[in-house]
Ligand SMILES: Nc1nc2c(ncn2[C@@H]2O[C@H](COP(=O)(O)OP(=O)(O)OP(=O)(O)O)[C@@H](O)[C@H]2O)c(=O)[nH]1
């Protein structure tokens with residue numbers, strides 16, 4: 001009988017072949033019971049840490065995979081085209097609590113949106129008064145800040161027989177509205193988070209100004225309520241009306257401005273309806289932006305004690321975006337929830353360099369072109385017509401190689417303002433000579449602009465991508481939310497199909 005060696009056991013393998021792991025794991029020789037307990041405890045702790053690291057790695061991988069599935073939507077377009085307003089509409093639809101949370105922070109913006117046009121009205125009165133001259137003489141200077149106050153100063157006096165009753169009344173109104181005009185700078189400083197603010201030109205704010213504004217108010221409160229405020233901000237919970245009242249009561253600057261506004265609401269109304277101001281409006285010497293007219297028209301309500309901005313007020317409120325602000329929403333369709341990152345950019349020329357880093361992984365773009373701006377010129381460059389600037393910008397976006405795979409949506413926005421301008425008899429061909437003798441009617445004007453944008457897209461469309469065009473008025477909640485739903489559906493169809501998710 002042949003004798004063979006016994007196969008080594010696992011234990012003896014380590015011993016026999018010098019397995020280093022087995023050697024490490026083997027309990028030390030002569031281990032006491034208490035040493036054994038200690039060793040087991042240490043091993044259990046090491047395993048717990050190792051498992052936690054594995055789980056964190058798995059979670060990171062899941063987050064990475066999910067990030068790749070996220071939709072990244074860029075809102076692009078020139079300044080005042082309506083990007084932030086559209087962002088508010090997304091917020092209303094997909095994160096209404098956060099809008100609720102911010103509601104009070106819009107109060108200083110609304111007050112600022114009143115103080116500023118009041119100052120502007122007096123500037124135009126100073127510049128032109130009742131000077132009777134054909135509007136064509138000043139075509140290039142639209143609603144910009146570029147009026148030279150000395151250019152026409154005194155002409156109203158020389159054009160009439162000295163100081164009229166109307167002029168005296170305007171002088172009185174200017175005196176009575178002095179405190180409101182003086183408050184403009186403090187409001188601007190508050191909104192800019194204490195940064196120096198321009199006396200002319202627009203006020204820019206960075207992403208997150210709403211929370212800063214609420215927190216700076218919270219600092220004025222006692223410590224315990226400050227904690228409560230922070231907590232409510234972090235939780236994103238809608239603030240109760242009782243809490244809102246506390247904030248209203250404790251914010252001295254805003255309360256002071258509210259009192260001033262309440263006291264001079266009738267003066268503002270009188271100024272706004274004054275025959276001189278109406279005549280300057282008719283002659284188009286005075287051209288206020290749509291938001292300014294909206295708040296002046298609503299001065300009675302907005303100046304009431306305890307005023308809280310309505311959603312319409314928030315949609316009309318104007319504050320210029322600085323840099324790029326990211327907003328995150330969960331968007332659901334057919335039982336699938338996808339995270340959307342909405343990037344709302346500052347559209348002024350000096351802000352556009354901040355866009356490029358967001359191009360590479362953009363899934364979709366909404367390009368906003370305000371078609372009502374045919375009679376306006378860029379604040380940054382008063383020689384450039386705003387429609388021209390929009391077309392140039394759209395050409396750059398369509399031809400940008402980093403954006404060539406992004407789903408492309410065009411909003412021909414501010415159609416309500418366009419309709420109103422046409423109804424008032426403003427002639428498009430005066431500002432856009434190539435419009436020629438086409439009928440000065442809404443359909444033909446909007447059709448003409450649409451054809452130009454479509455042409456730009458066609459000329460810069462190597463990838464044969466579709467251009468989805470909408471005629472919009474993004475302060476209109478119902479219409480805009482319907483369009484957002486359409487966009488959501490088309491982005492889900494195209495983008496998620498590409499990502500092999502549907
Ligand atoms: N009537 C009317 N007003 C609009 C429309 N779209 C925007 N607005 C108003 O126009 C102003 C400018 O809109 P914003 O959304 O702030 O413009 P923006 O593109 O974000 O501008 P920047 O941040 O400077 O790039 C706001 O007061 C809006 O309420 C519209 O379709 N109709």
Ligand SMILES: [Mg+2]
Nearest residue numbers: 083084320321
């Ligand atoms: Mg903006």
